[in-house]
Amino acid sequence: MRARRAAPLLPLLGLVAFFALWEAVPLAGLVNPAFLPPPSALPGAFLRELRTGQWLAAIGNSLGHYALGLGLGIGLGIAAGTVTGLFRTAEALTAWVVRVLRPVPGLAWVPFAIIWFGVSPAAAVFIIAVGVFWIVYFASHGAIRGVDRDLLEVADAFGFRSAPERLVKVVWPAATPGILVGVRTAIGQAWMAVVAAEIFGVPGLGQRMMQASTLLATDIVVVYMLTMAFLYGVLDAAFTALQGRMLRWRA
Amino acid sequence: MAGLIEIRALALAFTREGARTEVLADLDLDVEPGEFLAIVGASGVGKSTLLRVIADLVRPSAGSVRLSPPAPGRRAVALVFQDARLLPWRRILDNVAFGLEKLRLARAERRRRAGEALARVGLAALAARWPFQLSGGQRQRVALARALAVEPHVLLMDEPFSALDALTRESLQDELSRLCGAARQTVLFVTHDIEEAVYLADRIVVLAGSPGRIVATHTVPAPRPRDRAAPALQETARRIRRDLTAPDRLPA
Ligand SMILES: Nc1ncnc2c1ncn2[C@@H]1O[C@H](COP(=O)(O)OP(=O)(O)OP(=O)(O)O)[C@@H](O)[C@H]1O
Ligand SMILES: [Mg+2]
Numbered sequence: 302m303r304a305r306r307a308a309p310l311l312p313l314l315g316l317v318a319f320f321a322l323w324e325a326v327p328l329a330g331l332v333n334p335a336f337l338p339p340p341s342a343l344p345g346a347f348l349r350e351l352r353t354g355q356w357l358a359a360i361g362n363s364l365g366h367y368a369l370g371l372g373l374g375i376g377l378g379i380a381a382g383t384v385t386g387l388f389r390t391a392e393a394l395t396a397w398v399v400r401v402l403r404p405v406p407g408l409a410w411v412p413f414a415i416i417w418f419g420v421s422p423a424a425a426v427f428i429i430a431v432g433v434f435w436i437v438y439f440a441s442h443g444a445i446r447g448v449d450r451d452l453l454e455v456a457d458a459f460g461f462r463s464a465p466e467r468l469v470k471v472v473w474p475a476a477t478p479g480i481l482v483g484v485r486t487a488i489g490q491a492w493m494a495v496v497a498a499e500i501f502g503v504p505g506l507g508q509r510m511m512q513a514s515t516l517l518a519t520d521i522v523v524v525y526m527l528t529m530a531f532l533y534g535v536l537d538a539a540f541t542a543l544q545g546r547m548l549r550w551r552a
Numbered sequence: 553m554a555g556l557i558e559i560r561a562l563a564l565a566f567t568r569e570g571a572r573t574e575v576l577a578d579l580d581l582d583v584e585p586g587e588f589l590a591i592v593g594a595s596g597v598g599k600s601t602l603l604r605v606i607a608d609l610v611r612p613s614a615g616s617v618r619l620s621p622p623a624p625g626r627r628a629v630a631l632v633f634q635d636a637r638l639l640p641w642r643r644i645l646d647n648v649a650f651g652l653e654k655l656r657l658a659r660a661e662r663r664r665r666a667g668e669a670l671a672r673v674g675l676a677a678l679a680a681r682w683p684f685q686l687s688g689g690q691r692q693r694v695a696l697a698r699a700l701a702v703e704p705h706v707l708l709m710d711e712p713f714s715a716l717d718a719l720t721r722e723s724l725q726d727e728l729s730r731l732c733g734a735a736r737q738t739v740l741f742v743t744h745d746i747e748e749a750v751y752l753a754d755r756i757v758v759l760a761g762s763p764g765r766i767v768a769t770h771t772v773p774a775p776r777p778r779d780r781a782a783p784a785l786q787e788t789a790r791r792i793r794r795d796l797t798a799p800d801r802l803p804a
Contacts, residue, residue: 451637458607458631459651459702470653474641550641552684 338520343527346520355509360528363495363505366425370498371491373426374433375484381434382441382480387464387472392442407432407494411501425498425505432494433487440483444476478551481544488540492533555582555620556705556738557606557629562615563763564601574763575601579615581757581766583706586736590749592792593759599742600634602759603708606740607631620705625655630704634711636691638683644694645670645679651702669701670694672731689720696728700737707732709741713748722780725752733776746792750785751778758795768795 320340327334334342350356385392410431411424418424448471456462456471499507506525513521562579565572575598583589593599604610606617607629619628630651638647649666657665670676673693683691692712699707713721729752732739743749749756750772758768770791774784 451633451635452639454609455633455637455639455650457609460627460654470650471639474639477641550643550682550684 335517335519338523342520343524347524350521350524359506359509363499366422366429366498366505367491367495370426370429371433371487374430374487375437378434378437379441379480382438383445386442386445403435408497415501420502422503425503428498429491429494433491436487436490437483441476441480444479445472448472448475478548485540488536489533492529555584557583558618560616562617563613564605565613577763578765583738583740585738588732588739588741588752588754590741590743590753590756591759592743592746592749592756593764594796595744597759598764599759600710603631603710603742607708622705625657627651627702627704629706629708630699630702632695632699632709632712634714636695638691638694640683644681647683647694648697648701650698655702665701669697672700673697689716689724692716692724706738706740709739711743746789750788751780756792758792760796
């Protein structure tokens, strides 16, 4: 009984202890506060960023890149995963292309993104979309390959025989849980890509962090780190709620 | 009137990795309107395969299967599988409506017919549930409702009750008998349970051998409603058992 009442408080306690330790380390002179700003310095830094309008602008830009890159990556990932999951020839045809392209890290695409799109939002969207694409592609491919053949036979038996009918009536609904797992992973991974993509000068959180760090304004860097953590937290919580609703049918 | 299903000289072989297995051979069968026809046979003789051929899920290697063309808003045949095979992401009512979505009916009409079919199997109260919230027997009833909803000329059933406990099985047998008798629903019912066949069917076809062929046909003389212990049923069961165990039917 006591343990159960204490349980929701424990994560909060952990967080408080974490911030307390963080505050203590630079305060005790163990580390130069310029290298590790104490949490007490953060509200001031945050207000300064807010007042200059840079915080809102950075978030707005980054969320734009994030949403577009995520949307594109998810859409293309599901489409490609569906085709290779459904048709053996498509899978065989792409097997080695996938093996060649898949291990290329998102950052390695930066030079090409800049050559193709310039230092522009499109470049950032591209880098984000590439990372998301692979995660969602593999999740979708596996989920669609794993669809219960017995259920496909039910579709056949009731006359749903064309590929679009089978997709809509059985394949996609059955693959949804697996696809959503990939989407959730991508929602997290895409933030890394946002920073990577913007560090090279595309306006947004990443660029602002880079500017602040060259000025040794570490408190501002941390403000944006926490901003990102907060945005991720909100999005992941919202997505988990949506996922739970979409998968109500699972025991 | 011609049979609802006419099977002529049907043969079926599977080819897998170069090896050819003959499953059914030389099969002629007519299903007459309103009759309850059972097919009994040992495991692996090709009963499910025969139903799958009739439902056009597998192509025969030779011979023909002719189905009477379905009236508008109906299907020629509808299949109930051994396991319910409900779509887990659809609520019960939407599962029942599944086949109706192929029949070009208005949404309201689909819902009406699905609701009606669900009521016929006694599960109207569970319309809004998910499949995982149902017992095995209830799920099988929903599968039956899904098939009944498309008003098939012939209802095909593949050992639909074999996965259920004895009590549930008997109550579902009674229900099926009552439902189909009242509606004069034509049924082709596959089972390896001889007692089940003689209790339900007007006519019983015995499938045996390898490849499977029809080795005997029996009509069940007992009137309905039937008594499971009736001597006429037991006598028919005894004759079927003899067909299935005749020396020339034993595997070589
Ligand atoms: N897709 C397939 N490929 C190759 N062989 C198959 C295939 N499906 C069935 N068979 C074979 O055909 C034979 C008949 O199978 P079927 O499922 O029709 O038997 P059954 O009479 O329904 O048996 P049970 O009572 O156990 O359900 C079996 O020997 C089986 O191994
Ligand atoms: Mg079978």
